[in-house]
Amino acid sequence: MIKIHNIHKSFGENEVLKGISINIQPGEVVCIIGPSGSGKSTILRCINGLESYDKGNILVDGHKVDRNENDIHWIRTHVSMVFQRFNLFPHRTVLENVTEGPIYVKKEAHPTAVDHARQLLNQVGLAHKETSYPPQLSGGQQQRVAIARALAMKPRAILFDEPTSALDPELVGDVLTVMRQLADAGMTMVVVTHEMGFAKEVADRVVFMDKGVVVEDGPARQVIEAPQQERTKEFLKRVSSPL
Amino acid sequence: MMQDIQEFTPILLQGAWITIQITLAALLLSTFLGLGWALLRTSGVTVFMLSAKVFVNAIRGVPILVILFYVYFVLPDISIQLSAFQAGTIGLGIAYSAYMSEVFRAGIEAVDGGQVEAAQSLGMRKWLIMRRVILPQAFKVSLPPYGNNLIMLLKDSSQTSAITVAELAMQSKLIASSTFKNLSVYSMSAVGYLLLSIPLIILVGHLERKFGKLK
Numbered sequence: 219m220i221k222i223h224n225i226h227k228s229f230g231e232n233e234v235l236k237g238i239s240i241n242i243q244p245g246e247v248v249c250i251i252g253p254s255g256s257g258k259s260t261i262l263r264c265i266n267g268l269e270s271y272d273k274g275n276i277l278v279d280g281h282k283v284d285r286n287e288n289d290i291h292w293i294r295t296h297v298s299m300v301f302q303r304f305n306l307f308p309h310r311t312v313l314e315n316v317t318e319g320p321i322y323v324k325k326e327a328h329p330t331a332v333d334h335a336r337q338l339l340n341q342v343g344l345a346h347k348e349t350s351y352p353p354q355l356s357g358g359q360q361q362r363v364a365i366a367r368a369l370a371m372k373p374r375a376i377l378f379d380e381p382t383s384a385l386d387p388e389l390v391g392d393v394l395t396v397m398r399q400l401a402d403a404g405m406t407m408v409v410v411t412h413e414m415g416f417a418k419e420v421a422d423r424v425v426f427m428d429k430g431v432v433v434e435d436g437p438a439r440q441v442i443e444a445p446q447q448e449r450t451k452e453f454l455k456r457v458s459s460p461l
Numbered sequence: 462m463m464q465d466i467q468e469f470t471p472i473l474l475q476g477a478w479i480t481i482q483i484t485l486a487a488l489l490l491s492t493f494l495g496l497g498w499a500l501l502r503t504s505g506v507t508v509f510m511l512s513a514k515v516f517v518n519a520i521r522g523v524p525i526l527v528i529l530f531y532v533y534f535v536l537p538d539i540s541i542q543l544s545a546f547q548a549g550t551i552g553l554g555i556a557y558s559a560y561m562s563e564v565f566r567a568g569i570e571a572v573d574g575g576q577v578e579a580a581q582s583l584g585m586r587k588w589l590i591m592r593r594v595i596l597p598q599a600f601k602v603s604l605p606p607y608g609n610n611l612i613m614l615l616k617d618s619s620q621t622s623a624i625t626v627a628e629l630a631m632q633s634k635l636i637a638s639s640t641f642k643n644l645s646v647y648s649m650s651a652v653g654y655l656l657l658s659i660p661l662i663i664l665v666g667h668l669e670r671k672f673g674k675l676k
Contacts, residue, residue, distance in 0.1 A: 291586070294583065294584035295583075298582065298583075299578075301575060301578065301579060301582075305573075305576060305579035306579070318593065322593060323583055323589070324584075367583075
């Protein structure tokens, strides 16, 4: 449902994406791993038009991601995103954060949106926090609200941009658990992550990127446990034993 | 002295009432215009950004007194007749719109870029993002400096006396020049401005504690 074909992108002189192609099937969970600066977040952000690209094309359910406002709008209302730093709206309650998109973008009726939001907050284990404001929550709780906010749009896919990288280690598990439940429920997910355990256990496929190219793309267990490429092996070794 | 106070208070109160009215009217106008300039300035459209920038800087570079003279004495030449109060309101409003726009612009720019991205990723369009995400947060950041501007506006409203607005400073000057009781009159005038601004100063202090930082 997401077709990324030969994407190139430069920031000034620096070419950060050098012909990336990745296909993502409906219901598939794809983890993108790689060292920092490999372009993995950039390619994720290209999918919903937060980042532009110079060459190639990206199709989401047949809608081309480019400068056309209406296509971008369609994609953003059908593909949600979860950010590393949560980016919840600090001036709105947890419940309002979750209903914001449905009410103001999808024009859902207020009671319908609220009912659905409560259901989602319950699903991520935060039903009791609906009247809190984001700054009153822990990072892990904020990220689960952000996931509920993403789900409230009833998306066909969710993009996760290093969703656990800003969390204290003991809070990572709660967020990953919620993400695993989504994966089990059949949600299409593209996850940029450093959580190798999650990639191995939950992902269907793992894509390893380095220096703006896809180095290896294959079944999760195979890429993590028996990588074919030297660069992948080296990266995984450094991640698993940093010392 | 006590007799002076009794005698002059009613007249000065009339002046103070005009001061309050012109301050509020100019506040309304400057807030409205200032927000407009700030929105143009942050719109991302080059021609809007540039014209707002030029306008705001031009206004900031001209003394309020000259702006007041301009509105009151020059506009009639092109057949726009204004009362002193109207001219004062417009002059002060335009002058302060430049300061207000800087306050709002700083507030808008203080909102984290991640907020815009989150809103975009929900499919919100530009104006909706401004209205629902950026402005509510920007206002909080802007409130304390906005309050400070209000205090300055209150004091600068005395400049409208130069175009015959019968506000507090004007009334003081009239009484002083007819009675020669300069000490009593101008002391009362000063106390009058203090009494008007102290509540505002307290309010701003309160706002700074509450909204000074973006939470």
